[in-house]
Amino acid sequence: MEPRSLRRPEGLLFEISRPGRRGYSLPPLDIPEARAFDLEPRYVRPEIEGFPELSETEVVRHYTRLSRLNYAIDLGLYPLGSCTMKYNPKINEKVARLPGLADIHPQMPEESAQGCLRLMHDLEAALCAICGMDRFTLQPAAGAQGEQTGIMMVRAYHRERGNPRQVVLIPDSAHGTNPSSAHLSGYRVEPIASNERGCVDLGALRRRLDEEVAVLMLTNPNTLGIFESEIEEIARAVHARGALLYMDGANLNAFVGIARPGDMGVDVHHINLHKTFSTPHGGGGPGAGPVGVKKILEPYLPVPVVERTEGKEGTLHRLRHDRPKSIGKVRSFFGNFGMLVRAYAYVLALGPQGLRRMAETAVLNANYLRARLEPTYHLPYTDPSLHEVVLSDRHLEAAGVHTLDIAKRLMDYGFHPMTIYFPLIVKGAMMIEPTESESREELDAFAEAMLRIDEEARRDPELVRTAPHTTPVRRLDEVGAARHPVLRWSPSRPGAGS
């Protein structure tokens, strides 16, 4: 049994609130307050109905207690495939909070924000070098917004050539964001089937390509962790029909310093700074999704772009808005700057050798886990793995134990589960990405847990099917949650309370 405190349910803010408590102090108002209420009553609310009233002490305890109900990368392996849950260096948190960077208002005159602009310029240059692209926009707030930005640029490119085209081709193994982003950019989505190796079927692609197709969106390495080794032929086939090649860079961690999208015929791709470049995932975000482009797409980049100029006053960094072919803006200001600071610090900390070692170790760790688990777990696609490996629950069919059960049972062994039931082309998929952050001992402990769960599944399947047993709450009724949605606390709702 775990200590009681770990299981103790924490009341909601609104339940622990007591009238008259406060957790905040302001200096005395240094101007005549009467002026404030010159506002006619029709503008003013009597109070913020339902808002909590808590002392500072209670707020701190509430959130500290809540935090203890979470798993986190600093507690151990977090092998979510395609999410690249790696260590978030603490120095990055510190530098992003330096007052000279954290307290700068986005409307500061350019000449007073040269440090911010230079950092953005230098990060862009580093990303161009890492990815082999000509320019990057740092504006998109996350990978999906990067996809959308990239596809909008593709559309602008085709439109300028007289026909925006109608179709985006997407392999059936792709992330759901790909079709959604393409749709949001005004395109019709058509899936491309994978071949028996789990890669793009080049023949099927060639047959489908015509003047309707605007772009192929390809994830490389794909969501099975397999490198699309025919990527050069794919790029040639796509370009031969006037279409472009988009690469989803979610899995870039697999080959940083080893190979570059720009050398593979990729015209445009996004990367996730919260994956490859170590910025923390924050329980859901913020991320950042910079988009790299080749020269042909540069005119369409979102505004503003940062330009470095050398003049008689020395080096200056300027924001350029005067770009008539730009797609516009996908968000206010310049991007998730705080995440750019962290990513830049990460690049500097690793340098060229460290970045390569990062990718090498990520691939080494994934292959090590594959070697340890392959004899026991079903491996649906046997091509060489890069940064992640996808297993399935097929070998436990007779025992009636499924991927979900294995995932839940891992929690009892102290691990966060892997990504499950994705990619969709594998039934009962378990997608495991250990990243370079894990020691051999941590990988061994995970492998042992997986092997013991396999034994348990055969010996005592009920134990696995009813897992987890040691977590603050056990399996939750998700169907009921969706059928009768309760999306906020309310004082009148019966049955509240734990």
Place this chain on the structure above:
Amino acid sequence: MGDGHRYIPASDADRAAMLREIGVPGIDDLFASIPPALRLTKPLAVPGPLSEMELLAELAARGGENRAFEAHAQFLGGGAYRHFTPSIVDHLIGRTEFYSSYTPYQPEISQGTLQAIFEYQTLICQLAGLDIANASMYEGASALAEGVLMAERLSPKGRVVLSAGVHPEYARVVRTYLDNLDVAIATIGQRPDGTADAEAARRALGEGTRASALVIQHPNFFGCLEEVEELARAAHQAGAALIVAVSEPVALGLLKAPGHQGADILLGEGHSFGVPLSFGGPYLGFMAARNAFLRNMPGRLVGETRDVDGRRGYVLTLSTREQHIRREKATSNICTNEGLCALTAAIFMAALGKEGLRELAVHNHAKAAYAQKRLAATRGLRLPHGAPIFNEFVVTLPVAAEAAVRALGERGLVPGIPLSRYLPERERDLLVCVTEVNPRSEIDRLAAELGRLA
């Protein structure tokens, strides 16, 4: 090859042993699936590696190049606001269990994040006076674009009406999002007092095909309070939804809940609630709406449920709206959102509480109203709009605002944002923002310095 790195545990000896276990001779053999012609033969042309000490010095140098920002008295708003954040906020979001965890796909070991988001959704609903709120969007402008798309999904008209009082960056983002979709944008202008013209709204909403939504900002880009109820009537009479965008949520501590004034969707920028300025991001998009929008809401939602033992718990819910299930038919492509910024805002709101947020709002309004009065009484300055304000307002200078900002910058004062940055015809207009961090002495100095321009 090479030495180890502090972020990467595997030593050269570990690597050798693991390669033996895998059964390949060298690291390079793991990359055999990448065609040799694509493999790099040279190290990447990036700087580094730097030790932690060097790294700190390098980044501190970048911060130092942001010239003397601390010494400047600043009156900058326009979509990003300077507020004081209680120390507990950064301490609590610095808990690694919050910031180094992933999206809570596995609820049994993510109850901390899930309960915090459920509370955040509730706080946003309370501020908005609306039924439902999502778990966050990227920031205010893209949240507005998503809100417009949501209104179009519920009631497809192919047309929305946008007030000119909406932040120009927000309007630009809406245009960018809608550019490839069949949704037209009609714009309505301002009345001389700085508020949206309800008559023009009625005409625009009634024209031709009608519209799915009327979009206003409140307080608007020029700082003026809109007549929300009048605009809601105009929208509803034409069968359109009223979308209210808010770029300064502190205002909601004092102003009537827009949901109680007829707003159907309230969305905007939440960074004022404890998220650092950080040169424009990461920020926090929030979105609340009436129940009718539930199945069309973009983004994540957390719901309450029970576990197998009957204990209360929280889960991500209604995910059949989302991209990982619905792919191209999803309500949005958003996946990663701004979870930690939502947590930040929730902690900020919890710390301020019912009294604190109101008091903060009163201080902002009182100081801005004082500044407005001081500037109105200063020779050579003129207030172009007469409508009530919250914490920012426009002042017309005797000279071009860009030139004034440059001149005062030399004197350690950033007096505001020249409107000409967005609206070239408003060359002499300056958008001035005053918050609780501007002491009266700074406001008096602002009046004196602007007075010297005449």
